[in-house]
Every structure is written in structure tokens, then in C-alpha cells.
Amino acid sequence: MDETIQYRPSFALLELDLAPGDSVRAEAGAMVSHSDGVAIETGATGGLLGSLKRSVLGGESLFQNTFTAETGGSVTLAPALPGDVIRHDLEDDRLLVQSGSFLAADAAIGLDTAFGGAKTFFGSEGLFLLELTGTGPAFLSSYGAIHEVELAEGEKYTVDTGHIVAFEDSADFSVDAVGGLRSTLFSGEGLVCRFTGPGRVWLQSRSQDAFLAWLLPKIPNQSSGG
Numbered sequence: 368m369d370e371t372i373q374y375r376p377s378f379a380l381l382e383l384d385l386a387p388g389d390s391v392r393a394e395a396g397a398m399v400s401h402s403d404g405v406a407i408e409t410g411a412t413g414g415l416l417g418s419l420k421r422s423v424l425g426g427e428s429l430f431q432n433t434f435t436a437e438t439g440g441s442v443t444l445a446p447a448l449p450g451d452v453i454r455h456d457l458e459d460d461r462l463l464v465q466s467g468s469f470l471a472a473d474a475a476i477g478l479d480t481a482f483g484g485a486k487t488f489f490g491s492e493g494l495f496l497l498e499l500t501g502t503g504p505a506f507l508s509s510y511g512a513i514h515e516v517e518l519a520e521g522e523k524y525t526v527d528t529g530h531i532v533a534f535e536d537s538a539d540f541s542v543d544a545v546g547g548l549r550s551t552l553f554s555g556e557g558l559v560c561r562f563t564g565p566g567r568v569w570l571q572s573r574s575q576d577a578f579l580a581w582l583l584p585k586i587p588n589q590s591s592g593g
């Protein structure tokens with residue numbers, strides 16, 4: 368399949384050109400349009416229990432849509448939030464993705480949840496991350512623009528948990544407080560993810576948590592009092 372990504376990085380639209388027999392799996396609600404000759408099948412990927420696990424633990428949709436080009440055709444997809452979309456080709460390897468950043472992948476790519484360590488329960492990724500395995504293209508989305516960082520062997524890099532999109536399995540990581548108790552409580556940073564290379568890390572230039580922290584206090588209180 369070939370892709371075209373338009374209107375990036377603010378309002379990315381992914382267009383996939385599918386050859387006859389090509390299939391792509393996408394998050395429910397991601398479809399914008401498709402051409403004639405493309406069939407849609409909705410199902411619980413990995414069975415109902417596997418899909419339920421991803422939904423409850425990984426924050427993804429319970430059901431996903433699989434688009435198959437019977438005679439060739441195209442599909443356009445877009446994430447729920449304004450931001451970017453990138454393509455990453457897996458080659459019999461493993462990619463860890465934060466909840467909400469998976470947009471679509473070749474139907475041959477395995478999708479599961481992976482335990483991120485106990486400390487990630489307190490980070491924005493949640494206790495579990497999404498695990499993509501196999502060979503084929505995957506498409507990731509972000510809130511804001513996507514920035515790629517490639518870490519050399521032993522190189523260390525610190526990222527706010529709310530800005531992580533995905534990272535390669537070769538990169539080791541831990542979730543820690545940003546500093547001492549005062550920094551954790553009052554710096555506005557909370558917890559950070561400390562990566563050690565080698566491997567690539569993809570970041571998003573905006574944080575949903577930071578946006579909500581700014582927005583919610585400005586919403587008038589809709590209490591029922593007089």
C-alpha cells in the first residue's frame with residue numbers, strides 16, 4: 368500500500384492507496400472516506416477477550432475496522448485530535464505505542480497490550496502500552512506535531528510522559544519523578560520517562576493533559592443552584 372499524508376502537522380489526513388487484496392486495520396471512528404471497491408469489516412481484533420483487554424487496559428476501541436480492497440481503491444483516515452500522522456515500517460520487530468496514538472496498520476501487524484511497569488500507572492500512558500509486532504507499515508498519530516529522536520547506544524533522554532507517542536523496543540525506559548518532592552508537586556511536570564538508547568523515540572509537541580489542565584478551570588461551573 369502507498370500513503371499520502373496531507374495537511375500536516377496540524378490537521379493530518381492519511382490517504383491509503385490499496386492494491387487488490389490489500390487490507391488495513393484502523394481504529395473505530397478514524398475513517399473519513401473510501402472509494403468504491405473497498406469492503407469494511409468490523410470486528411474484535413484478537414478475539415473478544417483480546418479486544419476487551421486492549422480497550423480496558425490500553426485505552427483503545429473495543430472494535431476496529433478492517434478495510435480490504437477487493438478491486439483496488441483508497442481509504443482516508445484521520446485521528447480524533449488535531450495533529451500529525453507518520454508511517455513506521457516494522458520489520459519483524461516490536462513497537463510500543465502510547466494509548467491513543469495508534470491510527471492504523473497493515474492487517475498482518477499484531478496488536479496487543481504490554482505491561483509498562485508499575486510506575487506507568489501514574490503516568491499519562493497508563494499501566495499498559497500498546498504493542499505492535501510483525502512486519503508491515505503502521506501509522507501513528509499525535510496531538511500536535513511529531514518529533515523523532517534517535518538515541519545512540521547508552522545515550523539517555525528524558526521525556527514528559529504526556530508527550531510520548533511511541534518508542535522502539537530496543538530503548539530501555541523507566542518512569543520517575545521529575546526531581547524532588549517540590550519539583551514533582553509544583554513544577555507542572557509531574558512524572559517523566561527516562562530512555563536509554565539505542566532506539567528511536569517519537570514525541571508529540573502538545574500534551575492533552577496540559578491542555579485540559581489549562582481548559583477546565585476556564586469552563587463555567589454548571590451547578591444547579593440559583
